[in-house]
Each structure stands twice: as structure tokens, then as C-alpha cells.
Amino acid sequence: MSNGPWTDAENDLIVADYFAMLADDIAGRPYSKAKHRRALLPLLNGRSESSVEFKHQNISAVLKGFGEAWIPGYKSAFNFQMSLADAVARWLALNPGWLERLPDAQPSMGLREAASLxxxxxxxxxxxxxxxxxxxxxxxxxxxxxxxxxxxxxxxxxxxxxxxxxxxxxxxxxxxxxxxxxxxxxxxxxxxxxxxxxxxxxxxxxxxxxxxxxxxxxxxxxxxxxxxxxxxxxxxxxxxxxxxxxxxxxxxxxxxxxxxxxxxxxxxxxxxxxxxxx
Structure with a gap:
């Protein structure tokens, strides 16, 4: 198993995987964290399942810093390397629609009432x-x-x-x-x-x-x-x-x-x- 620093390529892979799960989570679609993890492992440099799990928690912490939503099931873990934040920034740059998303059910100006916040x-x-x-x-x-x-x-x-x-x-x-x-x-x-x-x-x-x-x-x-x-x-x-x-x-x-x-x-x-x- 590899214990060295995560490469940019590895960070890009796990960040993309995280956002795929996050999109499902926000939309209320079912997904399996274990299935995602197993599919990701062969693409990484000999990382353990626990290492991947912890890196997902690191990404939650990074996303809080970015002022973005994160997966509640991955509790934020800090003391991450800034190279992981750079990987998140790269993903966001390649997927500008993510930052422009809005809630699925916005109150319409035509509605007589809207629920209080x-x-x-x-x-x-x-x-x-x-x-x-x-x-x-x-x-x-x-x-x-x-x-x-x-x-x-x-x-x-x-x-x-x-x-x-x-x-x-x-x-x-x-x-x-x-x-x-x-x-x-x-x-x-x-x-x-x-x-x-x-x-x-x-x-x-x-x-x-x-x-x-x-x-x-x-x-x-x-x-x-x-x-x-x-x-x-x-x-x-x-x-x-x-x-x-x-x-x-x-x-x-x-x-x-x-x-x-x-x-x-x-x-x-x-x-x-x-x-x-x-």
C-alpha cells in the first residue's frame, strides 16, 4: 500500500468521484459510497480503503472552505494538503455549471405565498x-x-x-x-x-x-x-x-x-x- 503524498492525478480522480456522489446526494438519488470506493481503488497508486475514506472526508473540509455543499456522511477532516484544494478548484473550473446551480424548487413570483425561511x-x-x-x-x-x-x-x-x-x-x-x-x-x-x-x-x-x-x-x-x-x-x-x-x-x-x-x-x-x- 502506498503511504506517499497523493499525486495531482489521484486527487483529480477522487475529487471527481466525490462530486459524482455529492450530485446524487443533493438530488436525493440513492448511491453507494462503498461501490464508489471499490471502483476508484484500482485507479489509484495502491491506496487503502481507509485512506480513500479519509481523503473523502478531507474533500468535505475543503468544500466548506470553498463555500460549497458537501456530503454530510463524510465528516470534515482537516489538516489536508493544499494540493487537494487545487484539485477541487480545477474540477470547478471544468464544471462551471456547478457553481451556477440553484435549488430545484425556487418560489415563483406568481405564487401567492411562500414558506418562511x-x-x-x-x-x-x-x-x-x-x-x-x-x-x-x-x-x-x-x-x-x-x-x-x-x-x-x-x-x-x-x-x-x-x-x-x-x-x-x-x-x-x-x-x-x-x-x-x-x-x-x-x-x-x-x-x-x-x-x-x-x-x-x-x-x-x-x-x-x-x-x-x-x-x-x-x-x-x-x-x-x-x-x-x-x-x-x-x-x-x-x-x-x-x-x-x-x-x-x-x-x-x-x-x-x-x-x-x-x-x-x-x-x-x-x-x-x-x-x-x-
Whole structure:
């Protein structure tokens, strides 16, 4: 049995195998991990079944760093080599449709009601992963610009905003505020970007809720981009503005909300600079 480092070719093979299982898992199709493992073994350099099993767990950890879904049956195992992250990046580059996927059943604008989203607590220091695990995931997110990828994914952003629009309307309707539900506006679609928020909604008592939506297919700690204008509006309208973070979107959308000041919840890092001539 080989105990040496996995080659790029081996990593590419096992990553492709993992994504094949992941696609079945997300779609609810039956598959056999043991069957996949047995089919993969002859293609590798004398790896043991336990080695393959552990590498699949490594891939789960890598995918968390990429802000992507993973197979729950393969518990994330960290301390992986970055060559495995490179293999995942190669697979994603060869399969761009994967990053553009959306949930099979998106609420339609023609529906009168949509189920409310699960909205839980935001990540905190008290519930963060062990430091070494968190650093590995954040390193991947920085190296492969996961936040920028999600920001550039227009289809993902639009679908997330639509889902939150339906959530706000359904929540108000369920609270007996159909009058307010009918007034909820999709500002970014109706007026264009630039307002500093995407959805103009209401609290049940009628107070305005200005909602900036950030969507990812990844876990709740996936980094995201926020603009200078969004931060300015958050500061100017603190009592009304909130950031609605929608995560695990392609599989089972979940959410949490953040309220100004944002730097009380997240670390804000400047990633671009404006250059001007004197």
C-alpha cells in the first residue's frame, strides 16, 4: 500500500468521484459510497480503503472552505494538503455549471405565498470551529476569492433576493399584516442597484426594514463582499437596515440577520482601492 503524498492525478480522480456522489446526494438519488470506493481503488497508486475514506472526508473540509455543499456522511477532516484544494478548484473550473446551480424548487413570483425561511443565530466566537480548522477554511476562501465568486454570481444573488422577498411577504401575511405584505418591494430589481439595500420590507408594527441580501451555497461562515455604499446606508439608517445572510442555499436554505454596526459581528477587510490622479 502506498503511504506517499497523493499525486495531482489521484486527487483529480477522487475529487471527481466525490462530486459524482455529492450530485446524487443533493438530488436525493440513492448511491453507494462503498461501490464508489471499490471502483476508484484500482485507479489509484495502491491506496487503502481507509485512506480513500479519509481523503473523502478531507474533500468535505475543503468544500466548506470553498463555500460549497458537501456530503454530510463524510465528516470534515482537516489538516489536508493544499494540493487537494487545487484539485477541487480545477474540477470547478471544468464544471462551471456547478457553481451556477440553484435549488430545484425556487418560489415563483406568481405564487401567492411562500414558506418562511429558517432564521437562526449568527456565527459568534463561542460557536466557531477550532482555530486551526477555521484558519484552513479561511485560507481557502482568501486564496480562491470565494466572496468575490458569490458576488459575481448574478443568478445566485437574484435567486437569493427573490427568496427573501417571498419570505418577508409570507411572514407578514402569516402575522395578519397583509396590508404590509403587499407593500414589500424588491428595490434592486425595480429601481436598480445603488440604494444600499435590496428589499424594502416592514416589521410587524409597520417600522421599515431595509434588507441587504447576501447569498451563498456554502456554510454560515462563508465570507461575503459588502460595498462602501451598503456600509454607509447601514450606518445612516441603523434602526431600519439589516443584512440578511442566506446560506446553504442550493440544498436547504437557512439564514441569519446582522444589524449595525457590522464591525461588531464581522471583521471588515478592505479588498480594493480606488486610484485617482492628483
Amino acid at each position: 429558517w432564521v437562526g443565530s449568527a456565527p459568534t466566537l463561542s460557536n466557531q470551529p477550532p482555530p486551526q480548522e477555521l484558519e484552513q477554511m479561511l485560507h481557502i476562501a482568501r486564496k480562491f476569492d470565494v466572496a468575490g465568486r458569490d458576488e459575481r454570481n448574478r443568478a445566485l444573488g437574484r435567486a437569493g433576493e427573490e427568496r427573501v422577498l417571498m419570505h418577508e411577504r409570507a411572514t407578514l401575511q402569516a402575522a395578519g399584516r397583509g396590508d404590509l405584505s403587499r407593500k414589500v418591494r424588491w428595490v434592486s430589481q425595480e429601481d436598480g442597484d445603488g440604494a444600499g439595500y435590496d428589499i424594502a420590507s416592514f416589521a410587524q408594527d409597520g417600522r421599515p426594514r431595509l434588507i441587504e441580501v447576501k447569498t451563498t451555497n456554502g456554510w454560515e461562515r462563508t465570507p461575503f463582499h459588502i460595498t462602501r455604499n451598503e456600509l454607509a446606508v447601514a450606518d445612516e439608517r441603523r434602526s431600519e437596515w439589516c443584512l440578511f445572510r442566506l446560506w446553504n442555499f442550493a440544498r436547504e436554505p437557512r439564514a441569519f440577520e446582522l444589524y449595525p454596526p457590522l464591525d461588531a459581528h464581522v471583521s471588515l477587510t478592505a479588498t480594493t482601492f480606488q486610484a485617482s490622479f492628483n
